[in-house]
Amino acid sequence: EAGVTQFPSHSVIEKGQTVTLRCDPISGHDNLYWYRRVMGKEIKFLLHFVKESKQDESGMPNNRFLAERTGGTYSTLKVQPAELEDSGVYFCASSHNSPTGELFFGEGSRLTVL
Amino acid sequence: GDSVTQMEGPVTLSEEAFLTINCTYTATGYPSLFWYVQYPGEGLQLLLKATKADDKGSNKGFEATYRKETTSFHLEKGSVQVSDSAVYFCALLNTGGFKTIFGAGTRLFVKA
Numbered sequence: 001e002a003g004v005t006q007f008p009s010h011s012v013i014e015k016g017q018t019v020t021l022r023c024d025p026i027s028g029h030d031n032l033y034w035y036r037r038v039m040g041k042e043i044k045f046l047l048h049f050v051k052e053s054k055q056d057e058s059g060m061p062n063n064r065f066l067a068e069r070t071g072g073t074y075s076t077l078k079v080q081p082a083e084l085e086d087s088g089v090y091f092c093a094s095s096h097n098s099p100t101g102e103l104f105f106g107e108g109s110r111l112t113v114l
Numbered sequence: 115g116d117s118v119t120q121m122e123g124p125v126t127l128s129e130e131a132f133l134t135i136n137c138t139y140t141a142t143g144y145p146s147l148f149w150y151v152q153y154p155g156e157g158l159q160l161l162l163k164a165t166k167a168d169d170k171g172s173n174k175g176f177e178a179t180y181r182k183e184t185t186s187f188h189l190e191k192g193s194v195q196v197s198d199s200a201v202y203f204c205a206l207l208n209t210g211g212f213k214t215i216f217g218a219g220t221r222l223f224v225k226a
Contacts, residue, residue, distance in 0.1 A: 004157065031212065042118070043158075043203065043216035056213060091157070101146045101165075101207045103214060105157035 002026065006092050006106035014114055018080040021109045023092030025074070031095040032075050033103065034067060038088035046090075049075060061086075082113045116141040120204045120217035127194055128225050135189040135220045137178075137204035145206040147171075147180050147187040148214070152201045161189075161202070199224045 005024045013019050025032045034046040046065070047057040051072035060067070064083070069075040079086050089110050093103040121136040139147065146165045150158040162171030167182035176191045187204060204217040 033214075035216070037219075040218070042218040045213050045215070048212050059213075093158075101148065101163060101214070102160045103150075103158075105150075105159065107155070107157040 004092055004094055004104050004106035006090075006109050008109055009107065010110045010112070012112045012114065013082055015084055016081045018078065019082055019111060021077045021079075021090050021092075021111070023075045023077070023106060025092070025094030026104055029094035029096060029104070030072070032069060033093045033095075034075070034077055035091040035093065036088050037091065037108075038085075043091065046077075079111070082111075084113050087111055087113045116145070116206060116208055116215045118204050118206055118215055118217035120202075120220055122218070123201075123221040124223055125220060126223045126225065129196055130193045131224075133189070133191040133194045133198075133222070135202055135204075135222070137187045137189065137217060139185050139187065139204075139206050141185075141206055141208055141215075143209045144182075145208045147178070148205040148207070149176070149178055149187070149189050150203040150205060150216075152203070152219075154200070158203060194222070194224045196224045196226050198222060 007022045032049040035043045037043045045059040048055045049069045066078045089108040091108045093105045117140045148163045149161040151161045152158045162173040164171040164180035170179045178189045201219045203219045207214045
């Protein structure tokens with residue numbers, strides 16, 4: 001079974017530009033999560049999808065961040081316009097329909113905003 | 115709100131040394147507790163978990179016991195190997211919730 005895949009693995013952009021990160025969860029996983037780790041600090045929750053619906057987006061920093069999950073399959077996280085403090089590693093994770101608590105993570109997308 | 119605090123790294127050990135990485139948590143209710151590990155160039159993966167007080171999670175020689183009285187879930191291994199070099203994250207998931215809360219991670223270096 002293929003794991004969670006994220007693209008790109010690393011993106012370097014200028015402040016004010018737009019970046020779109022993509023996540024393909026494990027096939028059949030209805031739950032999809034976005035997390036972010038900034039400067040070696042804790043991994044912070046951004047939001048949670050169940051299929052195509054946003055279940056919890058309480059961690060989204062502000063309205064410059066937009067997440068979508070088309071048809072309940074892959075998800076995108078767009079940052080527009082990017083600011084310096086958005087730099088970090090963005091992780092995507094998915095989990096089973098009847099969650100045991102275990103999250104399956106992608107390798108992360110490192111975003112550097114200059 | 116719920117939170118996880120773990121010891122700052124990096125932790126540097128020689129091969130075959132004993133490892134302890136401390137983790138304490140704050141949560142309402144009765145959370146499940148986890149240790150995830152991130153090896154270089156890879157995503158996080160579940161190392162072990164415990165779902166109730168006094169449970170011991172174990173995997174690959176690592177162990178952690180859910181201590182409700184001290185709100186702790188310390189990770190231990192009796193004899194580390196170079197291949198254990200990684201970042202270790204303590205995490206909790208509260209009952210009925212879907213939001214896993216992570217600590218800041220502890221980087222472990224094991225020297226041959």
